[in-house]
Amino acid sequence: MAQAPNAIEPTGDGDYAELRSLLLAPEQSRLEELQEQVEHIELNAQNMSRLLPDAIALRGEHDQRLTRVLTPHVSEALGTAVRKQPQTIVDAIAPIMMPAIRLSITNALRSMVQSLNQTIEHSLSFRSMQWRLEALRTGQPFAEIVLLHTLCYRVEQVFLIHSQTGLLLAHAAGDSVAVQDETLVSGMLSAIRAFVQDSFGAAPDQVLNTLRVGDLTVWIEQGPVAILAAVIRGTPPEHFHIHLQDTLTRIHAEQADALARFEGDASTLAGVRPLLEDCLQAQFEPRRRAVSPMTWALLATLLLGAAWWGASVYQERHRWQAFLARLGAEPGLVLTAVETDGGHYRLAGLRDPLAADPAALLQESGLDPGHITAQWSSYYALDATFLLKRARLILSPPTTVQLAMEGTRLIAAGTAPAQWIRESRRLAQLLPGLEHYDDRGLTRQSLNVVTQELAQASILFEQGRADIRSSEQRHSLSRIATLLGQIDELARLSGTTLTIRINGQTDIVGGLAQNRRLSEIRAQSALDAIHPATFPSIRFEAHGVTLPPEPQRARATAVLPEDRRVSFQVTVPQAP
Amino acid sequence: MIEKKICMLGAFAVGKTSLVRRFVTSCFSEQYQTTIGVTVDKKSLTVDGTDLTLVVWDLYGEDEFQKLRRSYLRGSAGYLLVLDGLRRASLDIALRIQESVTDELGPIPFVALVNKHDRRAEWELTDHDLAELAQRGWPVLMSSAKTGQGVEDAFTTLSRALTQAPQPSSRADHPDGA
Known part of the structure; x- marks a missing residue:
């Protein structure tokens, strides 16, 4: 086959080419197409690698289709990456997240400490008493009254409004701030600005930028496409203007496309919300570092009171224990029940009529009789001391008679009239606990x-x-x-x-x-x-x-x- | 959620506020109309599967004492032009307003509402008048603030036009433009 062209060479190149064309034209054409495709595979890849970034950028400028098409794939790829290589993701976001977390914790702690300090300070001062009265009088919560009096300023709401339409682009409000329908407020604010500008014939660049109602101030910053309105309670510092202007400038810079293409869908500007939240600042009157003398005095009084109370309690408890010990040791007194109810004591027991008087012992103890309820039942003590006492009481011996106990035997010695001796024998038989009288x-x-x-x-x-x-x-x-x-x-x-x-x-x-x-x-x-x-x-x-x-x-x-x-x-x- | 600014326009006392009052969300007093000449209300609805919020600027009716404040029109995507069937003069004012708005904002979508249809027998406006409006290409609807007839239709018709229409021109920024 390789020699065939040479064999027909004499017939001329043109003829041969014509013949080949006549015979193989369709196949040759197909072959060229295939060859071109094979060569263009590499060419297209190279071209695409060069063109792809520009192509993506170009398409992104026209509409959101590229985003819509890629979003599910990017989401899925991200999900897969998080599942398969979580550490990579952690390493990537840690530098961003950690400062944010630290900042969040610091802010929360600072807020808590400040709140605690304020609560302590305001709960102990004369001023706080006035505020409590005011809270009672007006029916407002005490915390709100404190806030109103100590607040230098607080940015309660921030509106980002489309200048042309007055439509709300984004909104942020502080915690516990009563918010009306922000869409309508945005519209009315735009209407009022237009009214003022119309009514007073101001130049287009002279716009209403401050409103003041009671202790509320609305600061309005005008941008090329959007305005930023901050509703502020109290008196804000002048430098807050700069913060608002910076925020508005940044929004215009970062969201230029979204603002330019705004057709009523505010969700395209959701990314500006953190910037608005940064504007929700507050400043309270500086906290006094020194503790007020009144607080010290109150604390000292409390401490002294507590010490006095503690000492009193200890002393009374000590006296009570001593009193109980005294009662326990006293012949002829038997404690059967002892109860303590707060600061009140109750006791019950048996008392020989010849025993010491518990009331007298109580007086000696130094305890307050008003704090003690005692209930004594009579009984005869049978120990030798009481038998002897009782014998002396009942027998009334003359001075010439000596009575003594030997175990349970009562021994009488000395001299006495016969009549007394006779009567004593009769009475001795009646003495409880006495077994023998000698x-x-x-x-x-x-x-x-x-x-x-x-x-x-x-x-x-x-x-x-x-x-x-x-x-x-x-x-x-x-x-x-x-x-x-x-x-x-x-x-x-x-x-x-x-x-x-x-x-x-x-x-x-x-x-x-x-x-x-x-x-x-x-x-x-x-x-x-x-x-x-x-x-x-x-x-x-x-x-x-x-x-x-x-x-x-x-x-x-x-x-x-x-x-x-x-x-x-x-x-x-x-x-x- | 897409938001659009629309205006309620028309002569004094044609019933604009009455028309919308029962159908919108409002938190401001009507007193603003007599002070600054406008009250902003809100109407949410779904048109052809699209959620839409109309921010309705209810403008004080034009009369011999007060003219239309053009600055309030700025940025409107459309408007409801209200006529009083009982007063033919309201038609003339409506024509003038429509010209002003077109001059201010360009040919943005609007719906003409001939109000007080519940008293149709007493109308000064004739079928001929209405036919003329139709000839001008105005979408004309009958409404009654008293019965609520035609109000939802008016919002829906205008909303549909807004979602299909091209963006409002920025002629407000260039009042002397073509």
């Missing part, structure tokens, strides 16, 4: 004392006589009878029987036999006078003493009246 020692001692007294007693007689008739004799007899009564009673109480020997005596005058006889008569006479039957516990013996006792014998030569007598000699049986 007065044997008391009875014996009392008997000894009386018998010794009787031993000292005598009845004197006249010489040669044995009768008892003189008043002196009767007096002696009466006293002796009393002593005998005591002795008889005490003997009966001690359960013994005594023997009393009545000794009759004479002086030396007369013969021995006569004197013996006289002494016997005198003894018998005294016995008769005594009426021995009235003393059942005493056995009497009457004897005449003929010989004077040894001491008398030494002075037997003297006649002594005291030798003419009867005397008494008591024989007490020994205690078992």
